Amino acid sequence: MTVQFAVAAEDFVQLVRRVPPERLDGPGLGEWTLRELIGHTSRAITTVTAYLEHPEPEELTIHSASEYLEVVLRQHGDDEAILLRGRAAGAALGDELAAEIEAMRVEAATAIAAAGLDRCIAIGGDATIAMRLGEYLRTRVFELTVHGIDIADAAGIAWAPAAAHVLDALHLAAANASARGTGIEALRLLTGRRPDAGLEGVLRSGA
Template sequence: MTVHFGRAAFELVDLIELVPAERLDGPGLGEWTLRELIGHTSRAMSTVVRYLEQPAPFEPTVHSASEYLDVVLRQRGDDEAIAARGRESAELLGDDLVGAIADLATAAVEAVDRVGLDRLVAIGAPSDAIAMRLGEYLRTRVFELTVHGLDIADAAGLAWAPPAEHMLDALHLAAANASARGMGEEALRYLTGRRPDAGLEGVLRAGG
């Protein structure tokens, strides 16, 4: 599917500009404050820069964004480590969140433009790295920016919506991950309004 990493990165910059300063140390997501949630989200850009500084691997070991999410979320997930990295990233951003996020977005987009979407990239620690095409990896970064952009907007009390194509691809990847985990049937019930508590009664309804 078509997503645009640069657009998603700078959409985040625009969103952070709207976040009220008094909300930053309030609730964000789970155990994170809003500032820490923003720190975690910034890693969708900083990791791109860091991984592209490493030599390109010789061949891919993962072939799609959906396969990557399955491997990382199910087989390699570590909630405590993820939470800690979010806090660390928030500290690295410093007091000028907007400026820091803008710098990260610029650096990440420039790094991508230098190498092109077909370049192979090694993701993770060298001893256990995943190798995949940059274009597919960026789909996972747009997924992060889209999902956590909504989280940030909700925590900050802002009305915000990602680009429609990014929302569509995020839904596709989330559905693929649900299916890979054996929960496709239940996800489909929610998305087609078979679970009234989900507030989706009108989905796929004739005339809607």
């Protein structure tokens, strides 16, 4: 599946430009305000630049975006640390959120062009958790896509990410559900076997 980090990052900038300032201190997602949710999502851009500043690891330990979601997020994730980083990132954006994120986007694009997609990166600077930049960017598009939808919902904005990005996000979410032993339930939901999910028309013949 073809996903384009540059497109996802630019779409995110444009989405943030449309967020009403008066909504920023209102609900975002979970314990985050909308500003903090935007701050968390902006880290999908800044981590690219940050990880490319570290020395290149000698060998891969993570071979795909789906493996990243399972190993890094599930086995090494720290919900409290993620919450606090989102809050700090939101505060650091200041009053001109879109302008700050645009600068982050440009910096990341420059770093990616210089490195190339085959460059190996150490996640969080830890050489024992290493993957190809191209696969890491898929996880960044996943974050920008999923949280972009969250931001649009919280801000009351009609917004849709690129269809290819939605498809790849569905693929990664399904792979992660399967890895966690909940693949059958996810399949039931996606094929309308759980009517309360609002998907009863999925796979039904006719218009």
